[in-house]
Amino acid sequence: GAVVSQHPSRVICKSGTSVKIECRSLDFQATTMFWYRQFPKQSLMLMATSNEGSKATYEQGVEKDKFLINHASLTLSTLTVTSAHPEDSSFYICSAKVLYNEQFFGPGTRLTVL
């Protein structure tokens, strides 16, 4: 199957700083990428849908000014958590869509905000 990578896999930062998470489709071009957030022992919750070259579509309740998403190319989408706070600590997972039925997930990024 297609490979999606995320970097970093794990990040610890101080409260008030910004953190950028990269999501790359390594062997295919993804016109659409999705960002999910997962709290411990909970399900994946969609944060936003990112289409290459256009603004991301955010789910209700997700602050677009806090979670900046950039999908500058067909192989790269970035999520920047601005002015991070401890409540932003979570597991962030991206996924990329290839064909109608195919959606592949990255390995996730564990963010801890101190």
Next chain:
Amino acid sequence: AQKITQTQPGMFVQEKEAVTLDCTYDTSDQSYGLFWYKQPSSGEMIFLIYQGSYDEQNATEGRYSLNFQKARKSANLVISASQLGDSAMYFCAMREGPGNNDMRFGAGTRLTVKP
């Protein structure tokens, strides 16, 4: 409203036995897709099986099969011959309609395989 419902927070199965993980869904779309993913403790989402709403036959992938009952809106995952490595969280997901729509997940079921 919750579109994907997994009513079993946790399940136990004896090694080598079969287990069924329940999933019901709600949609008014005629075209939709149903997915099952496995998430081990490492966090990665591993695709297991897919069922399209127009597929007449139940999907199968190795030891995984999907019991698709369209009229009842259920898409249960059956794992045959359970292995210790099957212990993980299992998520049912649905994508509605054609196009680049997002995938919505159920709450998940934690499966523990006993030796």
